[in-house]
Amino acid sequence: MKVRILVSFKDSVLDPQGQTVRNALHTLGYDAVQDLRQGKVFEVELAGVDRAAAEKLVPEMASKVLANPIIEKYTWSVIED
Amino acid sequence: MKVRILVSFKDSVLDPQGQTVRNALHTLGYDAVQDLRQGKVFEVELAGVDRAAAEKLVPEMASKVLANPIIEKYTWSVIED
Numbered sequence: 001m002k003v004r005i006l007v008s009f010k011d012s013v014l015d016p017q018g019q020t021v022r023n024a025l026h027t028l029g030y031d032a033v034q035d036l037r038q039g040k041v042f043e044v045e046l047a048g049v050d051r052a053a054a055e056k057l058v059p060e061m062a063s064k065v066l067a068n069p070i071i072e073k074y075t076w077s078v079i080e081d
Numbered sequence: 082m083k084v085r086i087l088v089s090f091k092d093s094v095l096d097p098q099g100q101t102v103r104n105a106l107h108t109l110g111y112d113a114v115q116d117l118r119q120g121k122v123f124e125v126e127l128a129g130v131d132r133a134a135a136e137k138l139v140p141e142m143a144s145k146v147l148a149n150p151i152i153e154k155y156t157w158s159v160i161e162d
Contacts, residue, residue: 006122021123030142035126041087042102045116061111066102
């Protein structure tokens with residue numbers, strides 16, 4: 001099965017990279033962009049794992065390795081069974 | 082409205098960062114991880130833009146600024162109306 005994990009800064013944490021991209025978009029005339037936050041996405045192919053096992057495994061990998069729970073949050077979803 | 086844009090390397094392009102993360106997960110005992118690709122996610126708040134305008138605006142921003150179409154692909158979706 002394939003899962004997608006999205007990791008981004010918590011809302012209370014500044015995102016200078018996102019601000020830079022937003023400013024670049026403004027400079028290019030994309031004034032409709034009001035806010036922009038940047039994060040990371042991981043697409044992970046898991047072998048021999050059913051949905052119940054993934055419910056346990058993915059949050060563990062995300063909070064231990066992929067995200068820093070002090071300043072980052074994550075969401076995940078199954079994208080392929 | 083709020084849109085989410087996912088940018089990742091094309092499948093034909095090597096992803097050394099993703100390989101490093103996969104190796105780290107293996108080292109920690111997460112052997113179920115068969116493949117892992119890393120990418121970027123942008124969550125963009127757009128003001129005064131309806132869905133029809135977004136259909137034009139977002140692909141333009143994505144292909145001009147957020148992704149490098151030579152080596153990267155992107156997908157996007159509306160996450161808040």
